[in-house]
Amino acid sequence: MSMAPSIEPEQVGFDPTRLARIDEHFAGYVDAGRLAGWQAVVTRRGEIAHSSTYGLRDREAGTPVQPDTLWRIYSMTKPITSVAAMMLWEEGRFELTDEIGRWLPEFADMRVYSKGSTLKPYTVPAIEPIRIWHLLTHTAGLTYGFMQTSVVDGLYRAAGYDLYPPAEVDLADACRVFGELPLLFQPGTAWGYSVATDVLGRLIEVVSGQSLDTFLTERILRPLGMGDTRWHVDGADAERLAALYVPDPASGRAVRHDALGALAYEKPVLLSGGGGLISSAADYHRFTQLLLRGGELDGTRLLGPRTVRFMARNHLPGGQDLGTLSTGGFAETNLDGIGFGLGFAVVDDPVPSRVPSSVGEYYWGGVASTAFWVDPVEEITAMFFTQLMPSSTWPIRPQLRQLVYSALVD
Numbered sequence: 001m002s003m004a005p006s007i008e009p010e011q012v013g014f015d016p017t018r019l020a021r022i023d024e025h026f027a028g029y030v031d032a033g034r035l036a037g038w039q040a041v042v043t044r045r046g047e048i049a050h051s052s053t054y055g056l057r058d059r060e061a062g063t064p065v066q067p068d069t070l071w072r073i074y075s076m077t078k079p080i081t082s083v084a085a086m087m088l089w090e091e092g093r094f095e096l097t098d099e100i101g102r103w104l105p106e107f108a109d110m111r112v113y114s115k116g117s118t119l120k121p122y123t124v125p126a127i128e129p130i131r132i133w134h135l136l137t138h139t140a141g142l143t144y145g146f147m148q149t150s151v152v153d154g155l156y157r158a159a160g161y162d163l164y165p166p167a168e169v170d171l172a173d174a175c176r177v178f179g180e181l182p183l184l185f186q187p188g189t190a191w192g193y194s195v196a197t198d199v200l201g202r203l204i205e206v207v208s209g210q211s212l213d214t215f216l217t218e219r220i221l222r223p224l225g226m227g228d229t230r231w232h233v234d235g236a237d238a239e240r241l242a243a244l245y246v247p248d249p250a251s252g253r254a255v256r257h258d259a260l261g262a263l264a265y266e267k268p269v270l271l272s273g274g275g276g277l278i279s280s281a282a283d284y285h286r287f288t289q290l291l292l293r294g295g296e297l298d299g300t301r302l303l304g305p306r307t308v309r310f311m312a313r314n315h316l317p318g319g320q321d322l323g324t325l326s327t328g329g330f331a332e333t334n335l336d337g338i339g340f341g342l343g344f345a346v347v348d349d350p351v352p353s354r355v356p357s358s359v360g361e362y363y364w365g366g367v368a369s370t371a372f373w374v375d376p377v378e379e380i381t382a383m384f385f386t387q388l389m390p391s392s393t394w395p396i397r398p399q400l401r402q403l404v405y406s407a408l409v410d
Contacts, residue, residue, distance in 0.1 A: 001225070001282040003067040007047035013410030014042075019050045022403045026384075026396075030055035033253035034394060035369075036245055037065035038386040039281050042404055045379045046289060051281075057242035057387075060256060067281065070233060070241040071385040072264055074275040074366030078197045080229075080287065081273035082136055082343025084216055085200050086307055089132075093207050096136070096342075099129040100199070103206045106179030107199070112141060113182040118154040123182045130187050132203070135196040136342040137315050139325075141183030142194035150327070152184045161195070163367075164263065165270045171212065174270055175202045184327060188317055191325040191340060201273025212271040221283075223300045224290060228280035232267050241265075241278065242387045244368060254388055261387075275366070281385055284372060288381040291362075291374045312362045312376070314339025314346050321348060355398045356405040371397045378408065 009016040022040055029035040037055025041048060053065040089096065094103075101108030107130050111123035126141070134140035145156030146163045159177050160166035169177075178199060184192050201212045208215050213231060221229050233241045244261035245254035264278055290297040291312075294305030316325055316339050323336035336352035338345050347361040363373035369391040372383045384400050391397075 001286070003041060003048065003051045003282050003285070005048045005051055007049060009049045009407075012044035012047055012049050014044065014049050014407050015409045018407035018409070019404075021407070022050065022400070023052045023054060025399065025403060027054050029394065029396075033251075034247070035386050035388055036243065036254050038384065039065055039067070039069060039071075040385075040400070041281050041285060041381075041383045043285070043289070043381045046292070048285075057240075059243065059245075059254070061243075063239070065242070066240075068228070068240060069385070070228060070237065070278050070280055071370055071387060072242075072244065072366070072368050073277050073279045073284065073370050073385075074368055076279070076284065076364060076366045076370055076372060077273060077275050077277040079291075079343045079364055080216065080220060080277065081197050081201050081204070081212075082311070083290075083303060084204055084220060084273075085132070085136065086311060086342065087219060087302055088204065088207055090304060090307060094132060096131070096133040098132050100132060100135065100203060101129060103203055104175060104179070104199070106176045110141070110179070110187075111182050112186055113150075113152050113184060116151065118151050118158060121151055121155065121182060126183060126186060128187045130183075132200075133315060133342070134187050135200040135203070137340050138191055138194050138196050139188050139316070139340075140194065140196045140199075141185045141187050141190075141192065142178060142196050142199065143184045143192050143327075144194055147193070150184055152182055155181050156195075163260075165272075168269055170269050171198065171202045171205065171271050171273075175199055190327050191316060191322055192327040195274060197274035197343075198270075198272050201271065204273070212273055220302060223302065224283075224286050224297060226279070226283040226286055228283045230278055231271065231276055232264055233278060234265065238265060242385075244387045244389060246389050247393045252393075257389070260389070281383060284383055285381070288372055288374055288383065292376065292379065292381055309376075311342040312344070312346055312360065312374075313341055314348050315342060316340055319348075323352070353398070355401045357401055365391055365397060367391050369393070369396055371400065373401075380404070380408075 042050040110126040116122040295303030334353040337349035358377035365371035
């Protein structure tokens with residue numbers, strides 16, 4: 001699929017001179033050595049108004065970013081897994097209020113961290129079971145080992161679960177370990193970024209009777225024509241994959257990280273619904289258009305429009321925002337005024353973040369600095385791809401928003 005603009009920007013309310021600021025601004029990141037290269041796509045009303053690439057997908061090999069470059073999308077996998085779960089929900093296979101212990105008994109009698117250290121944690125019984133909506137909203141009390149903010153994530157690291165799982169551990173094995181570890185908080189009382197979407201992926205496997213990769217391929221990727229989205233790369237496609245970089249602590253320049261980057265060339269044992277996919281701009285564009293169009297694209301309907309609208313509402317308890325409910329350790333952007341729906345963050349009020357957007361816009365990103373959003377009010381989607389870890393290194397996401405919205409002039 002071509003990622004060339006499909007319409008003149010003026011026809012969908014954009015000033016082309018202002019849109020060009022996107023390229024000028026982010027070219028500066030590459031020219032300063034802070035990024036190796038990037039790809040950006042902005043659409044309105046289903047038409048590509050701006051599409052650009054700059055720099056190198058592999059700086060050491062001297063190969064440029066091209067429209068078909070493959071990117072590790074990490075946590076941009078989460079919305080795809082969430083859509084998969086909601087497809088099963090639409091079939092009546094479960095209710096969002098169901099206890100996950102019904103299918104995953106390792107989560108039936110959870111305990112919650114109260115005090116103490118990683119060597120001697122003190123826990124209390126969970127007074128509320130983990131429910132499916134808790135997984136979709138990251139309010140289950142699970143965590144990530146790489147968060148480095150609590151005793152509980154220290155326990156995850158001690159069990160071998162940091163940014164990546166231990167070798168030769170599959171999704172079922174991982175969930176059994178997560179079920180043995182204490183929760184960070186009582187389910188439904190706070191928000192903590194976590195392995196919840198990985199657990200959701202395991203739930204999809206048990207409910208559907210299919211492995212997660214088979215379910216996603218048969219029910220989402222193949223019907224949408226997302227042929228570039230996969231769990232690893234090999235053969236001729238390997239050279240399309242962008243290299244992975246981290247910032248040099250002293251200079252801020254992007255430095256290649258071969259050890260982490262090489263994992264994308266190996267077939268994973270653990271199918272991570274929270275962060276395991278590799279994709280292209282063309283493929284993820286199709287996914288964002290499916291969402292923008294209310295669950296249908298090119299005659300293929302995966303979800304009903306009311307389901308998509310329901311997913312894109314703030315489901316946090318009491319309508320609170322992430323600034324209030326977050327347990328900390330997530331420094332991507334200002335979380336005030338941001339709620340969380342069933343699979344992605346939702347803008348309830350753009351003012352506290354001091355970045356323009358629409359009420360009801362929903363979004364997420366990946367740890368290697370990829371990002372997307374869907375704005376159903378302005379009918380805009382935007383995507384940015386690069387490969388710099390962690391994503392909190394540079395303020396790419398708020399800057400992209402200010403550049404896109406300031407180019408909208410209708």
